[in-house]
Amino acid sequence: MQKILILDFGGQYNQLIARRVRECHVYCEVRPAASITLEAIREFAPIGIILTGGPSSVYSENAPTLPREVFSLGIPVLGICYGCQLMAHLLGGKVTEASGNDAREYGRTLTTLDTSCILFQSFPEDSVTWMSHGDYISHVPDGFAVTAHTAACPTAAMADPARKLYGVQFHPEVSHTIQGVRMLRSFLADVCGAQGDWVMEDYIPTAVAQLRRQIGQKRVLLALSGGVDSSVAAALLSRAVGDQLTCIFVDHGLLRKDEGDQVESVFSKMDLNFIRVNAQDRFLSRLAGVEDPETKRKIIGDEFVRVFENEAKKLGKMDCLAQGTIYPDVIESGRGPAAIIKSHHNVGGLPDSMEFQQIVEPLRLLFKDEVRELGLAMGLPELLVNRQPFPGPGLGIRIMGEVTVEKLAILREADYIFRTALEQAHMNAAVGQYFAVLTNTRTVGVMGDSRTYDYTLALRAVTTDDFMTAKWARLPYELLDEVSGEIINRVPGINRIVYDITSKPPATIEWE
Numbered sequence: 001m002q003k004i005l006i007l008d009f010g011g012q013y014n015q016l017i018a019r020r021v022r023e024c025h026v027y028c029e030v031r032p033a034a035s036i037t038l039e040a041i042r043e044f045a046p047i048g049i050i051l052t053g054g055p056s057s058v059y060s061e062n063a064p065t066l067p068r069e070v071f072s073l074g075i076p077v078l079g080i081c082y083g084c085q086l087m088a089h090l091l092g093g094k095v096t097e098a099s100g101n102d103a104r105e106y107g108r109t110l111t112t113l114d115t116s117c118i119l120f121q122s123f124p125e126d127s128v129t130w131m132s133h134g135d136y137i138s139h140v141p142d143g144f145a146v147t148a149h150t151a152a153c154p155t156a157a158m159a160d161p162a163r164k165l166y167g168v169q170f171h172p173e174v175s176h177t178i179q180g181v182r183m184l185r186s187f188l189a190d191v192c193g194a195q196g197d198w199v200m201e202d203y204i205p206t207a208v209a210q211l212r213r214q215i216g217q218k219r220v221l222l223a224l225s226g227g228v229d230s231s232v233a234a235a236l237l238s239r240a241v242g243d244q245l246t247c248i249f250v251d252h253g254l255l256r257k258d259e260g261d262q263v264e265s266v267f268s269k270m271d272l273n274f275i276r277v278n279a280q281d282r283f284l285s286r287l288a289g290v291e292d293p294e295t296k297r298k299i300i301g302d303e304f305v306r307v308f309e310n311e312a313k314k315l316g317k318m319d320c321l322a323q324g325t326i327y328p329d330v331i332e333s334g335r336g337p338a339a340i341i342k343s344h345h346n347v348g349g350l351p352d353s354m355e356f357q358q359i360v361e362p363l364r365l366l367f368k369d370e371v372r373e374l375g376l377a378m379g380l381p382e383l384l385v386n387r388q389p390f391p392g393p394g395l396g397i398r399i400m401g402e403v404t405v406e407k408l409a410i411l412r413e414a415d416y417i418f419r420t421a422l423e424q425a426h427m428n429a430a431v432g433q434y435f436a437v438l439t440n441t442r443t444v445g446v447m448g449d450s451r452t453y454d455y456t457l458a459l460r461a462v463t464t465d466d467f468m469t470a471k472w473a474r475l476p477y478e479l480l481d482e483v484s485g486e487i488i489n490r491v492p493g494i495n496r497i498v499y500d501i502t503s504k505p506p507a508t509i510e511w512e
């Protein structure tokens with residue numbers, strides 16, 4: 001398998017580089033530059049190396065660096081931003097510390113490209129790139145030619161084609177760099193000789209072998225939520241270590257219609273120990289009389305940990321805890337905590353009080369859509385793999401006020417009707433998340449000849465890229481009309497339906 005090694009110097013766009021390389025169907029891995037050795041590089045055997053950007057200056061104390069020999073291994077190297085400056089610095093060029101603001105560039109920048117450079121071939125000479133740097137390269141090392149410049153930056157790109165060493169001061173991975181992906185593709189295909197034939201199926205044996213090495217004969221415990229990440233992690237681990245894996249699925253009774261049974265039917269057939277804990281009574285009794293959203297969230301999170309720990313204790317000593325962490329979570333966790341709007345609870349979270357020798361994160365190199373692709377490649381049902389996000393506290397935060405068995409039954413049916421109608425109208429792919437919320441408002445209605453006094457149900461559908469912001473989805477009136485009629489006719493306890501037309505911000509996606 002052809003592989004690209006991405007050496008990470010801590011830049012904010014580094015995950016995007018990996019993303020772009022894999023979009024070109026070339027496998028890559030990101031490794032921290034600080035701890036890489038020549039032996040590790042040789043063992044990884046990449047067809048090319050990409051050095052990422054980073055916040056340091058090559059002159060600052062403790063600036064991350066590399067053994068100079070990396071550039072004489074005969075492996076093509078592309079340095080991006082800090083990576084480019086480091087290459088220049090280590091090979092005898094000159095990086096100048098920015099003094100004043102004149103040489104600094106941030107944002108979209110008009111850039112003149114030398115179109116005879118293999119990275120920019122058949123590009124227009126004038127282009128726009130995304131810059132984000134203080135220092136700049138004032139002299140390129142011997143053997144290099146300057147292949148791009150801007151008004152403020154004499155070396156926006158440099159190349160030594162004989163040694164297959166390339167550097168760009170700008171960020172080709174950021175979409176604001178026009179043709180940035182094409183530049184990366186040229187590096188991969190024309191410089192490194194990548195075939196671009198990597199597909200997700202190829203990842204499975206690599207990941208399985210790696211997990212076997214990591215886990216050996218140890219026993220692994222996984223909290224399975226039925227969400228995409230923990231499900232795919234379970235499937236991969238089951239392939240790697242079979243019944244050394246135990247999955248505990250805590251059914252807190254706050255799942256959607258049929259969801260618990262679907263999870264059980266998929267995983268009880270796999271080579272792993274599957275334990276379903278039906279804990280609805282425990283959760284509902286702790287939630288009795290509780291109306292405040294944050295209190296509900298805390299209770300559900302806390303009870304989850306208790307049930308999980310309780311069950312885990314019965315199993316005896318487990319060596320490893322597996323988690324469905326995916327690549328964006330790895331990147332996220334490097335950032336400071338943002339203000340807590342809601343205390344998110346992930347059923348895959350690590351209970352603090354439990355001790356494990358090792359944490360296993362089989363998906364930590366994958367993006368969400370890659371996780372889905374992997375799930376499908378391993379034969380998981382589409383229903384599970386393409387599931388929309390569902391909050392850890394489940395319907396507990398989609399029932400306003402106190403959660404009861406009766407309200408859960410009402411919401412499950414109504415939510416199912418709405419989701420099914422949207423899916424049958426093939427609108428689900430365009431809408432990021434869609435669900436029903438049972439409000440605690442009752443209103444007067446008339447059905448047949450009788451007065452009713454029943455709950456108001458809210459329908460929520462949003463379009464979003466990242467769930468940080470979202471727009472309410474412009475669903476067709478006909479669809480809303482059909483859903484409204486069906487819910488009122490089929491679900492006793494609801495006599496009024498409203499559609500939520502608030503975006504995020506100011507509202508959040510969930511109501512609680």
Ligand code: XMP
Pocket residue numbers: 341342343344345346347389390391392393433467468504507508509510511
């Ligand atoms: P909000 O409501 O904050 O939701 O706009 C953003 C996204 O996060 C999901 N969500 C959760 N996911 N545990 C989760 O795993 C939680 O406690 C939780 N609360 C909200 C929500 O469904 C949406 O996709």
